[in-house]
Amino acid sequence: MNKEYDVLIVGTGAAGLYGALQFPDDVSVLLISKRELSLSNSSLAQGGVAAVLDTINDDYQLHIQDTLTAGKNKNNLAAVEVLVKEGPSDVLRIKELGVDFDLDEKGEMQKTLEAGHSRHRIVHHKDSTGKAITDALIEAVRKRPNVDIYDNVLLYKLEKRAGGFAAGLLPENGQASVVTARYCILASGGIGRVYQYTTNSAIATGDGITFAYMLGAAIRHLSWIQFHPTAFAAENDRERFLISEAVRGEGAYLLNCEGKRFAHRYDERGELAPRDVVSNAIMLESRATNSEKFYLDITHKDPAFIRERFPMIYEKCLEEQIDITKDWIPVFPCQHYLMGGIDVDLHARTTIDRLYAAGECSHTGVHGANRLASNSLLEALVFSRRAAEDILQRMKTDTRTPASEESPDDLSGKQLPHGYRTEIRRLMQDCHFVIKKPEAVPENLALAKNILNDLLNGGYEINRDYIEARSLATVAVIVLEEVLKENDSE
Ligand SMILES: Cc1cc2nc3c(=O)[nH]c(=O)nc-3n(C[C@H](O)[C@H](O)[C@H](O)COP(=O)(O)OP(=O)(O)OC[C@H]3O[C@@H](n4cnc5c(N)ncnc54)[C@H](O)[C@@H]3O)c2cc1C
Structure with missing residues (x-):
């Protein structure tokens, strides 16, 4: 690793990798990446990427309208237009x-439908699109002579x-060092791990958001969090993997603890209502039945079709002793996606x-108050490319300042005391989950602030555990402060 770079990119998900590929050799x-290169939310993505690639049956205006409708019209229209109009060429790139996108018999990319989309426009690789994208991009980045790519290196400052910027880097098994960079792109992912139950990868602790906040950057709508109705609900394990919407799209029934369908009692679209509506229905039904046991049942479909259409979900469930061709899949809502973040x-x-x-x-404002399925990988591609283009433009007139000796x-x-992360997760799950509990926010915020205060002033060793705990506490405080302000103004 050198001591000086033009650009530091934090994160090897879709945003970081694609951003890195935009820079020329000079x-x-x-x-x-703070863990293995492939450990990211990007590599977990199942469904696909939304883009208008079929200009006969689809058009930009329809994709824009679907995005605004899902986002409850709280989106930034200019950003949505950029996303929708520029996205297709990034997907082709x-x-x-x-x-390796799945192709149809004519050799064109297969386009599927997902909830909230009025046209077939989701391109995919079976049910593991994210891994197909990150694997290909990692391979492409490794060929670039100007990009130094390192796994297991934590940004701690x-x-x-x-x-x-001066960036403090701590390799998993090595000595910390400080490097300088003229520009920095944070592509550090979401905040899922601030919750007890999330579909997110272990890296999603909000580190980048915390660094930006500590530098004084504007953070916006951090309390706009999307919950997914159907994550696998393991009995004795906090880890949750996603049972994609597409399973309901292919006809799976959602059952309560008595084995009865109930979704249509809460919304006429039943199992195919948008994810926030289905999550809400599950939580209300949970109260009504006094049980957290819910299931997806797709056993009425042809087993060969299920195995072919959902190979990853089939395998993951089998690891949990659930054969989805014969057994009901235990599910429950959990945190899934962050609409807000570092304002750009x-x-x-x-x-x-x-x-x-x-x-x-x-x-960016593309998602408004609720993300339309499969728009987030597209956002990562379009806006990381735009970041790189802007940096390249600035570099034309930017004279290089000699880097200071760091x-x-x-x-x-x-040593960090045990229990801070668990406590933060409990606070967030308690008051800012699918059905909000405004009366608990002031007390939970005070508790989160106490933890953050101790983390900032306690003289703890700086390592990954500490940085992540500090990020989770910072994120919880920002979210709950925002919620408190909104509750007070209502
Ligand atoms: C289960 C699941 C399924 C999904 N399915 C879809 C889908 O079908 N379609 C879709 O569009 N979206 C989907 N999403 C959402 C989408 O995958 C993510 O929003 C998107 O991939 C985020 O990409 P990213 O590059 O911003 O972050 P990530 O891919 O999460 O990458 C973050 C990177 O930052 C690094 N990092 C973080 N902190 C530090 C630090 N302190 N030091 C060094 N490195 C750090 C991490 O190591 C990692 O490399 C899904 C998400 C999940 C969880």
């Missing part, structure tokens, strides 16, 4: 880079310097000079 890029403009610029954000950690940090300190 721009040095450092791309890092990643196909060129080697993403991000500070402003004249003409750029149409070029992915944050309010801090030279700092950009793209993907799930950012708030001395290493002393990261030693006390």
Whole structure:
């Protein structure tokens, strides 16, 4: 690893990888991931990427309208237009880079339908689209001579310097060092791990959002969180994997603890209502039946079809001793996606000079108050490319300031006490889950603030556990403060 780079990109999900690929050979890029390169929300994506690629049966206006309707018209229209109109060429570009999208008999990309979309426009690779995308992009990045890519390297500090940033990096099994970069793109993903139950990868602890917040960047709508109605509900395990909407799309029934269908009692669209409506129906039914046991039943479909259409879900459930061709799948809602984040403009610029954000950690406004399925990978691609384009434009007139000599940090300190992360997760699950509990917010906020205060002032050793705990506490405080303000103004 060098000591100086033109661009530091934090994150090897769709946003970080695709952003890195935009820079020509004479721009040095450092791309890092705090865990294995493939551990990200991007690599977990199942359904696909939404894009208007069939201009006979679909058009931009329809995709824009579907996005606004799902987002409850709280979207930034200009950002939605950029997403929808520029997205198709980014999808074609990643196909060129080697993403193995499923093709139809004519050799064109298969396009499927998902809830909230008025046309078939989701391109996919079976039920593991995200892995197909990240695998291909990682391979493409590895071929770039100007990109240094490192796994298991944690960003533990991000500070402003004249003409750029100083970034503290801590390898999993090595010595910490401080590098400088003229520009930084945060592509560090979401915040799912602030909840007890989430579909998100273990990396989703809101680190990038916390670094941006500590630098004074504007953070927007962090309390706009999407919950998914059907994550696998393991009996004795906090880990949740997604049982995609497509399973209901293919006809699965949602059953309560008595084995009865109930979704149509809450909304006439039944199991196919939007995810927030179905999540709400489950929580209300849970209260009515005094049980958290819910199931998806797709056993009435042909077993060969199920195995072919949902190979990953079939295998993952089998690991939990559930054969989905014969057994009901236990499910329950959980945290899934963050609509808000580090506020950025149409070029992915944050309010801090030279700092950009793209993907799930950012708030472009494309999703409004509720994300339309399969729009997030598209957002990651479009806005990371735009960030890179803006940086390249700026570099034309930006004179390189000599980097300051950075001395290493002393990261030693006390051991983190047990239980802070568990407590933060409990607070968030308690008051800001599918059905909100406004009366619990003031007390939970005070508890989260106490934890954050201790983390900031307790003299703890700086390592991944500490950085993640601090991020989770910061995120909880920002979310609950925002909720409190909204509750007070109502
Ligand atoms: C189960 C599941 C299914 C989904 N299905 C779909 C779908 O079908 N279609 C769709 O459009 N969207 C889907 N989504 C959402 C979508 O996958 C994500 O929103 C998107 O991929 C986020 O990409 P990203 O690049 O912003 O972040 P991520 O892919 O999460 O990557 C974040 C990166 O940041 C790194 N990082 C974080 N903090 C640090 C740090 N301190 N130091 C160093 N590195 C750090 C991580 O190591 C990781 O490499 C799904 C999400 C989940 C969880």
